[in-house]
Amino acid sequence: MTIYDIAKSAGVSASTVSRIINHKEGVRESTRRRVEALLREHHYSPNETARGLVNQATRIIGILLMDIRTLHHTDGVYYIERELEKLGYCCIIMNSGSTDAEKAEYIRRLSRRRVEGAILIGSGFQNDTVRQAISEYLPDTPVVLVNGMLDLPNVYGVLSDERSGMERCVERLVAAGHVHPAFVIDTQTPSNLLKRAGYEQGVLRCCPGYAPVVVHSGSSLAEAADATRALMREHPQVDGILYAVDLLAIGGIRALLEMGRKVPDEVAVIGVDNSIYAEICTPRLTSLDNKLLDTSITAAQTLIQVLQGNRAPKNVMIMSTIAERETG
Amino acid sequence: MTIYDIAKSAGVSASTVSRIINHKEGVRESTRRRVEALLREHHYSPNETARGLVNQATRIIGILLMDIRTLHHTDGVYYIERELEKLGYCCIIMNSGSTDAEKAEYIRRLSRRRVEGAILIGSGFQNDTVRQAISEYLPDTPVVLVNGMLDLPNVYGVLSDERSGMERCVERLVAAGHVHPAFVIDTQTPSNLLKRAGYEQGVLRCCPGYAPVVVHSGSSLAEAADATRALMREHPQVDGILYAVDLLAIGGIRALLEMGRKVPDEVAVIGVDNSIYAEICTPRLTSLDNKLLDTSITAAQTLIQVLQGNRAPKNVMIMSTIAERETG
DNA sequence: TTGTAGGCGTTATCAG
DNA sequence: CTGATAACGCCTACAA
Numbered sequence: 001m002t003i004y005d006i007a008k009s010a011g012v013s014a015s016t017v018s019r020i021i022n023h024k025e026g027v028r029e030s031t032r033r034r035v036e037a038l039l040r041e042h043h044y045s046p047n048e049t050a051r052g053l054v055n056q057a058t059r060i061i062g063i064l065l066m067d068i069r070t071l072h073h074t075d076g077v078y079y080i081e082r083e084l085e086k087l088g089y090c091c092i093i094m095n096s097g098s099t100d101a102e103k104a105e106y107i108r109r110l111s112r113r114r115v116e117g118a119i120l121i122g123s124g125f126q127n128d129t130v131r132q133a134i135s136e137y138l139p140d141t142p143v144v145l146v147n148g149m150l151d152l153p154n155v156y157g158v159l160s161d162e163r164s165g166m167e168r169c170v171e172r173l174v175a176a177g178h179v180h181p182a183f184v185i186d187t188q189t190p191s192n193l194l195k196r197a198g199y200e201q202g203v204l205r206c207c208p209g210y211a212p213v214v215v216h217s218g219s220s221l222a223e224a225a226d227a228t229r230a231l232m233r234e235h236p237q238v239d240g241i242l243y244a245v246d247l248l249a250i251g252g253i254r255a256l257l258e259m260g261r262k263v264p265d266e267v268a269v270i271g272v273d274n275s276i277y278a279e280i281c282t283p284r285l286t287s288l289d290n291k292l293l294d295t296s297i298t299a300a301q302t303l304i305q306v307l308q309g310n311r312a313p314k315n316v317m318i319m320s321t322i323a324e325r326e327t328g
Numbered sequence: 329m330t331i332y333d334i335a336k337s338a339g340v341s342a343s344t345v346s347r348i349i350n351h352k353e354g355v356r357e358s359t360r361r362r363v364e365a366l367l368r369e370h371h372y373s374p375n376e377t378a379r380g381l382v383n384q385a386t387r388i389i390g391i392l393l394m395d396i397r398t399l400h401h402t403d404g405v406y407y408i409e410r411e412l413e414k415l416g417y418c419c420i421i422m423n424s425g426s427t428d429a430e431k432a433e434y435i436r437r438l439s440r441r442r443v444e445g446a447i448l449i450g451s452g453f454q455n456d457t458v459r460q461a462i463s464e465y466l467p468d469t470p471v472v473l474v475n476g477m478l479d480l481p482n483v484y485g486v487l488s489d490e491r492s493g494m495e496r497c498v499e500r501l502v503a504a505g506h507v508h509p510a511f512v513i514d515t516q517t518p519s520n521l522l523k524r525a526g527y528e529q530g531v532l533r534c535c536p537g538y539a540p541v542v543v544h545s546g547s548s549l550a551e552a553a554d555a556t557r558a559l560m561r562e563h564p565q566v567d568g569i570l571y572a573v574d575l576l577a578i579g580g581i582r583a584l585l586e587m588g589r590k591v592p593d594e595v596a597v598i599g600v601d602n603s604i605y606a607e608i609c610t611p612r613l614t615s616l617d618n619k620l621l622d623t624s625i626t627a628a629q630t631l632i633q634v635l636q637g638n639r640a641p642k643n644v645m646i647m648s649t650i651a652e653r654e655t656g
Numbered sequence: 657t658t659g660t661a662g663g664c665g666t667t668a669t670c671a672g
Numbered sequence: 673c674t675g676a677t678a679a680c681g682c683c684t685a686c687a688a
Contacts, residue, residue, distance in 0.1 A: 002665055013675045018667060028673060043464040045439040049380045050665035053680045058377055060420075069406045071399070078397045081423055090441065092388075093421045095409055111373040113418060136371040221607065250608055279549065280578055282610035330681055341659045346683060356657060378681035381664045 001044050009042075010035045021046060052114070061303070062115040063093045064106055066124050072273045073121050076146060076296025080119055083300040087307075089116070098187075100129035107133035111141075117303045121146040121296070123191035131155075142306040144299040147191055147292070149315050156306070157315040158298045160290040162191060162272065163198040165320030169242055169270050169288055170202025172322060178240030178268045179206075182213035184227055184252065185244045192244045195272060199242055213238060217248060224251030225258075232259060232267075239267055240328065246271035250281045253327065268328030283326035290320045329372050337370075338363045349374060380442070389631070390443040391421045392434055394452050400601045401449050404474060404624025408447055411628040415635075417444070426515075428457035435461035439469075445631045449474040449624070451519035459483075470634040472627040475519055475620070477643050484634070485643040486626045488618040490519060490600065491526040493648030497570055497598045497616055498530025500650060506568030506596045507534075510541040512555055512580065513572045520572045523600060527570055541566060545576060552579030553586075560587060560595075567595055568656065574599035578609045581655065596656030611654035619646045 003017040010017065012031060019027050020035045021044075038044075052058040061084050065073055081091045092113060096106040103125060110118050118141060120130070126148030134143055135152055142154055149157030173181045183199040185192050196214060203212045213235050217227030224243070228251065232238060243249035249271030253263055261267045263283060271278055274289035295318055305312040331345040338345070340359060347355050348363045349372075366372075380386040389412050393401055409419045420441060424434040431453060438446050446469060448458070454476030462471055463480055470482055477485030501509045511527040513520050524542060531540045541563050545555030552571070556579065560566060571577035577599030581591055589595045591611060599606055602617035623646055633640040 004665080014665090015667080015676080016674060019674090022667080026673060031673085045436060045465055047381075047442055047665050048440045049377055049386055049442055050680090051667075052377045053375075053381055053665080053682090054667045056680070067406065068409070069402050071402075074397050074399075074402050077421075078395065078423055081396070081421065085422065090420050090422065090437065092418050093405075093409060094413065094418065095406055108373060109418065112376045114375055114377055137373055277604075277608055280605055281608050331683095332681080342681090343660080343683080344658060347658090350683080354657065359657085375681055378664090379683080381666090381681080382683050384664070 001042050002047070003044075006035065006038050006042065006044055010038050058114045058116060059089050060113055060115050061089045061091050062110040062113065062118040063091050063121065064096055064103075064110065064118060064125070065093070065121045066098050066103075067095055068093065070122070071277070072275050072292045073296075075293045076121060076299075079293065079296050080300040083297075083304065087304065098124060100127065103127075103130050104133035108137050111137035115141060117142045117144075117307055119144045119146060119296075119299050119303060120148070121299075123147045123189045123194075126150060126190045142303060144303045146295050146299045147290075156299075156302050156312060158295045158302065159315065159317045160191075160292065160295055161317050161320050162288070162290050163194040163201075165288045165290060165322070166195045166198025166242065166272075167202040167205070168322060170199060170206055173240040173242075173268055173270070173328060174202075174206040176264075176268060176328070178264075178328075180210060180213075180235075180237045181207070181240040181242060182215060182231055182235060182238045183242045183244075184215045184217050184224065184231065184248055186217050186219040186224075186248060195242075195244050219245075219248070221247060221251035221254070224248035225255035228252040228255040229259065232256070232261070241267060241269050243269070243271050246273045246275045246277045246285060246287055249285055249287070249327075250277055253281065253283070253285070264326070264328045270322075270328045274323040278323065278325060286325045286328040287323050288320055289323045291318045294318050329370050330375070331372075334363065334366050334370065334372055338366050386442045386444060387417050388441060388443050389417045389419050390438040390441065390446040391419050391449065392424055392431075392438065392446060392453070393421070393449045394424055394426050394431075396421065396423055398450070399605070400603050400620045401624075403621045404449060404627075407621065407624050408628040411625075411632065415632065426452060428455065431455075431458050432461035436465050439465035443469060445470045445472075445635055447472045447474060447624075447627050447631060448476070449627075451476045451517045451522075454478060454518045470631060472631045474623050474627045475618075484627075484630050484640060486623045486630065487643065487645045488519075488620065488623055489645050489648050490616070490618050491522040491529075493616045493618060493650070494523045494526025494570065494600075495530040495533070497650060498527060498534055501568040501570075501596055501598070501656060502530075502534040504592075504596060504656070506592075506656075508538060508541075508563075508565045509535070509568040509570060510543060510559055510563060510566045511570045511572070512543045512545050512552065512559065512576055514545050514547040514552075514576060523570075523572050547573075547576070549575060549579035549582070552576040553583035556580040556583040557587065560584070560589070569595060569597050571597070571599045574601045574603045574605045574613060574615055577613055577615070577655075578605055581609065581611070581613070592654070592656045598650075598656045602651040606651065606653060614653045614656040615651050616648055617651045618648045622646050
């Protein structure tokens with residue numbers, strides 16, 4: 001069902017039908033009504049692909065994540081989609097995976113789809129391969145990074161100050177008498193490395209004479225529990241643990257309790273993300289709230305401003321807070 | 329950068345460039361190499377919109393959910409996107425919201441985008457408004473419902489037998505001596521209504537002389553806790569509670585523990601979805617595993633079969649199991 | 657082996 | 673007010 005079909009059965013030309021579909025004026029009221037009736041009757045639905053071609057505007061936004069299952073990104077995706085949808089854009093979502101080659105490949109796919117803008121969620125996109133892919137394949141498309149930044153004229157960044165947030169977490173532990181904090185990290189994302197740097201900075205500042213203890217872990221509950229057991233075995237003096245992500249912290253708490261350590265009295269625990277996990281577990285988890293939803297909201301608003309031809313700040317940082325609960 | 333630009337700078341015609349891009353044979357090796365070099369140099373990326381128009385194939389799949397934030401749907405979305413992506417499709421994701429009018433509107437949007445297939449996730453799409461919208465706007469597009477079915481020639485369904493699963497949950501409680509089970513429900517989705525029916529059937533069969541107790545709750549942790557307190561106040565004999573969703577159960581457990589009821593000894597609790605929440609909370613939650621990820625996987629495979637012109641079963645049901653943990 | 661012409665569904669620009 | 677006509681970028685006969 002094309003405008004030609006409609007035009008034929010209405011006895012008018014395609015241009016007239018087009019005018020009516022697009023609510024342009026300069027159409028006799030009677031023809032308009034006649035054609036509109038036909039449109040409804042045939043359930044005509046305009047072909048956005050064809051429109052995109054002639055209008056040179058696809059009204060498509062690309063959302064790229066390494067893995068949409070990451071809990072704290074889903075909320076952001078939801079918000080971004082809903083905001084953009086209001087403006088008539090539709091969102092294609094892609095899970096790139098975590099290798100550089102994959103990320104670059106997906107930048108190219110966004111390019112082929114001629115997206116009018118893109119939002120890259122996760123600090124993992126802050127890297128040089130991605131930077132180059134963008135400069136080659138999306139040089140004129142506004143791109144917003146959630147929790148990352150890239151020095152390119154068309155790339156905007158919305159960051160969370162996880163680094164200083166982590167430092168404040170150390171401060172908090174020390175103030176409560178936990179002067180031997182450790183840090184558990186899983187993936188080596190820029191974000192996690194910042195958290196680590198914040199932890200080390202905090203130790204340097206607040207725990208004179210104490211050497212930072214950093215432990216690597218897998219990303220699952222069980223692996224975090226294992227890592228925690230090993231940590232406490234090798235560093236029995238540790239009396240506070242910062243985990244790069246809430247879920248790790250929950251695995252850790254479980255291990256600590258099983259080892260008979262009291263949380264938080266003997267060992268305090270703080271996670272990151274302030275996710276619903278922190279609310280659900282027992283004891284309820286104190287967590288660094290890195291405002292991931294706010295960063296996504298800001299990213300959506302930044303993109304919208306740019307799409308509408310307005311100015312937007314190139315990089316902004318959103319301040320984190322500590323959501324205080326029972327574990328630290 | 330179009331094939332014409334490339335053609336001009338290579339001194340050939342656009343069709344030759346097109347042939348090379350699409351790896352067709354019948355091109356002299358030397359021209360091929362020359363053009364390919366140019367393609368790379370200019371970072372040419374084919375316009376999928378234009379391709380879609382001439383090929384009459386957008387290679388776009390629509391994924392529709394009421395709300396992507398629903399935890400147990402995210403995994404499915406991930407899997408679906410990854411599977412379809414392998415075949416060169418890209419996925420547009422839309423959050424429709426929960427009203428009938430919104431759902432119909434989004435069906436229309438999928439139609440305008442000329443998606444080649446659609447996956448509707450959530451039992452909420454099993455309703456007559458959606459059915460009509462599909463029959464009017466996507467009459468020839470393969471559509472797969474996750475956890476729902478619709479009697480239309482182009483609509484496939486992948487269901488979870490939550491009804492009988494719930495019935496087995498009642499059986500389980502009764503076998504453990506909890507002969508006065510209640511049911512807590514939040515939204516009135518077809519899925520939740522099936523769970524309720526299963527509960528009532530189970531009571532009828534296993535608890536002679538006992539009248540079903542069904543309580544309505546909001547969807548948040550706090551509301552579930554409130555509903556549970558009210559439930560225990562008004563029906564003190566209740567010794568087992570089935571919750572329509574894990575998260576409700578977690579709120580409920582919290583309330584029960586605060587009221588000094590032992591879980592599961594005095595009151596057993598079972599949730600639905602077997603989500604990570606069930607693993608994280610304390611005590612760990614027994615949950616009806618409705619195999620939502622399997623339904624999404626099957627949905628993706630069904631769609632792929634149909635897209636490739638193969639036959640696929642019109643409606644399949646995946647059997648649920650009970651994930652036994654500590655609460656019931 | 658390569659080029660030309662026509663068309664995919666729509667919109668925009670002119671004439672009439 | 674309405675209707676031709678020419679794009680948009682690409683692909684596919686068909687012709688050379």
